[in-house]
Structure formats: structure tokens, C-alpha cells
Amino acid sequence: MAWADPLPGGGYRGGYRDSAGKKQYVKDPATGRTRKFGRKKDARDAATEEEVKASRRAAIANGLEPARIPWGAFWDSISDDRGARLSDTNVVEHSIVENYLRPKWGKVPLNQIITRGSAEHGVQEWVNDLEHGRVDGWKLSRPPAPSYVHRIYAVFQASMTVAKDTGVLTTSPCVGVKLPRKSKRAKPYLDAENAEKMGEHLRSDYRDAVDFSGETGLRPGELCGLHANYVDRERGWMSVREVLVARRRVIRSFPKDEDVRAVPLTPKAIEILDRQLKGRNLTHGCGLEHTDGTECASALVFLPKSS
Known part of the structure; x- marks a missing residue:
């Protein structure tokens, strides 16, 4: 049977159990986060609907x-x-x-x-x-x-x-x-010459991001989701394992191909890293939700300047 739990600060979340008996909460399909309801009845009704969907999913999986x-x-x-x-x-x-x-x-x-x-x-x-x-x-x-x-x-x-x-x-x-x-x-691409010309018209932090992507081959989401604790400057390598999902403002715990990979750092890439990380507290976390539920303890490498 579905239920509604009060939330800190007001509102409710709808809860139910799936076909395996595991406790679940109604999610917002656009963000993947627990949905907040203003009324207890609305939360419970939405949870009841999700409970029916869970039962139907089980029937589909079993060919019934x-x-x-x-x-x-x-x-x-x-x-x-x-x-x-x-x-x-x-x-x-x-x-x-x-x-x-x-x-x-x-x-x-x-x-x-x-x-x-x-x-x-x-x-x-x-x-x-x-x-x-x-x-x-x-x-x-x-x-x-x-x-x-x-x-x-x-x-x-x-x-x-x-x-x-x-x-x-x-x-x-x-x-x-x-x-x-x-x-x-023709598939769009950015060659080194055009990247250099582009950099002439960018702010220094944006220029570093473009140049670092060119040096390492990172996808935009991988670049924006790169955490400092996955960079090994001394050995000249970094580990690509997390991605920023921009529209949902969350960090996904695997790249597009679902395979963590090691990427070598060129001298220019190391220079950029040093510039981006200099003088920063790197252990306070990124402030974004991680989809695997872990608590983040490392800062993002690339952050826009405040001014």
C-alpha cells in the first residue's frame, strides 16, 4: 500500500513498494529526483500510480x-x-x-x-x-x-x-x-588551428577548458565532471570515470561508454591543471548530487571564475 511521508520544511513525498517488496519513492521523470508534493493526498495518489506501474513492469518482464x-x-x-x-x-x-x-x-x-x-x-x-x-x-x-x-x-x-x-x-x-x-x-570537428583562434576571443578560464579538452580528448560532460582526486599529476595520468549531466545538474558515475579509462597528461595539460587548481581547497566536495549515492569529497577541476 502506498503512503506519504512529510518532508523537512514542508510538503510530502510519496512512497510505495515495488514488485520485489523494496521501498521506493516517486521520482520526477525530468530530473530523476524525489518529487515533492504540497498535499499529502497528491503524494499518496502518485505513489499508488507508481505502485501499479511497478506491478505492470513485473508482468511485462514475465511475459504476462x-x-x-x-x-x-x-x-x-x-x-x-x-x-x-x-x-x-x-x-x-x-x-x-x-x-x-x-x-x-x-x-x-x-x-x-x-x-x-x-x-x-x-x-x-x-x-x-x-x-x-x-x-x-x-x-x-x-x-x-x-x-x-x-x-x-x-x-x-x-x-x-x-x-x-x-x-x-x-x-x-x-x-x-x-x-x-x-x-x-560532414561531421563537425575542431582542429588545433581553429581552437587556437577561438581561444583568442575567450576568457582565460574558458580558454583553459578548450585547450585541455584538445590535449586530452575529453567529451564536454567528462571535462565538466572531472574531479581533482582523479588527477595524478606526478605520474602524468588522469582517470575518466564521472560525467556532469548538465540538464539535471548531477554527476553520473560512469562515462558514455560505461568504461573507466586512463588518459595521459601532456605538459600543456599539466600546466592548465596547475593553473586551475592553484590555491584551492580540493577536499570540500563538488556540491552536486552523485547518482551512485556516494558523498563527494573532491572539488571539480574546472570552475568558472566569479568575475
Whole structure:
């Protein structure tokens, strides 16, 4: 049975037990953090809904969920597993679901979704509408780019793949769907010459960040999530193991490929580190939540200057 706990400073959080009997609390899908409610009843009602979703997830995992389940309810049951890896990508995915998928497919039973042949339930017809800027009966001011149509479709296709793999559906209705052709573009990159020219117009702290990234090959999230305790200046190496998830303002405990890696430090990279860390207290923690639940005891290497 769901319940509501009072929070320090006012408000409530909704609690429930999942299918394994483990205590859980209602999370905000956009941030992944425990959600605060102003009223006790709202917290308990939300927890009851999450308890139902947990039961449904167990049924899906065991192949017991009927194919007549509406797409929206099915997505809500599997989205927690997809959102377990906190990332900015999941924030974008949540927006796609709420703006493009749920309005169209939210109430449609999975076993009524077909590949083509129906303006109401055909996947191909839906993709065609997206291509021309038509979303659930209304016209967008500008059609989405073909690449974004692909992005929207990819989320829907992933849900159908899960439905097939878990036995809710025998086949996916996404087989044979034709998507708009994407224009081919050269992948963006920053060479050393352009990086140097860019640095001429940047503040010194930003210039250090750009130069350090060029010296080490760090991704932006890895650069911003780099903690001082993972830098071994004496040996000339650093360990890449944490990432800043910018939109959620949290530190994720693994990089994009989920594999911690060691990166050598060039003389220029060491100069930048010395400049960034000089005179700072490096043991007070970064002040951001770590998704693995650990308490941070190290400062971030790169911080913007106060002025």
C-alpha cells in the first residue's frame, strides 16, 4: 500500500513498494529526483500510480502483460528502465514522448498498431504526417527536419522492440516503415588551428577548458565532471570515470561508454591543471548530487571564475 511521508520544511513525498517488496519513492521523470508534493493526498495518489506501474513492469518482464495494453501505459512501465542511465539524452527523450508520441499513441492498444493502411493506427501514415509537420490533427508552423523525424521515430520503434522482446507482441509494427531521407553533412570537428583562434576571443578560464579538452580528448560532460582526486599529476595520468549531466545538474558515475579509462597528461595539460587548481581547497566536495549515492569529497577541476 502506498503512503506519504512529510518532508523537512514542508510538503510530502510519496512512497510505495515495488514488485520485489523494496521501498521506493516517486521520482520526477525530468530530473530523476524525489518529487515533492504540497498535499499529502497528491503524494499518496502518485505513489499508488507508481505502485501499479511497478506491478505492470513485473508482468511485462514475465511475459504476462496482455497486448491490449495502451501504448502510454506500456511506455510508462518501461521508461524507468530506459531512464536508469541518467543522461541529457533521456531528458530529450522525455520531451519527445510528451510532445509527439503520447498525443498520438497514448490511448491506442498495442495490438491495434499496424505498419500501414490506417490513418489512425498506421505507423507509416504517422511518419508521413510528421514529415509534413502534422501532429495529432494540428499543423506545425514548420515541419521538423528529417533527422528529427528519425529521432522521434527511434523512440517509438524502441518501445515496439521492447514489446516484441518481452512477448507482449509477436511482431513489431515498425518493420518496413520508410523514413524521410536525411541530408548528408560532414561531421563537425575542431582542429588545433581553429581552437587556437577561438581561444583568442575567450576568457582565460574558458580558454583553459578548450585547450585541455584538445590535449586530452575529453567529451564536454567528462571535462565538466572531472574531479581533482582523479588527477595524478606526478605520474602524468588522469582517470575518466564521472560525467556532469548538465540538464539535471548531477554527476553520473560512469562515462558514455560505461568504461573507466586512463588518459595521459601532456605538459600543456599539466600546466592548465596547475593553473586551475592553484590555491584551492580540493577536499570540500563538488556540491552536486552523485547518482551512485556516494558523498563527494573532491572539488571539480574546472570552475568558472566569479568575475
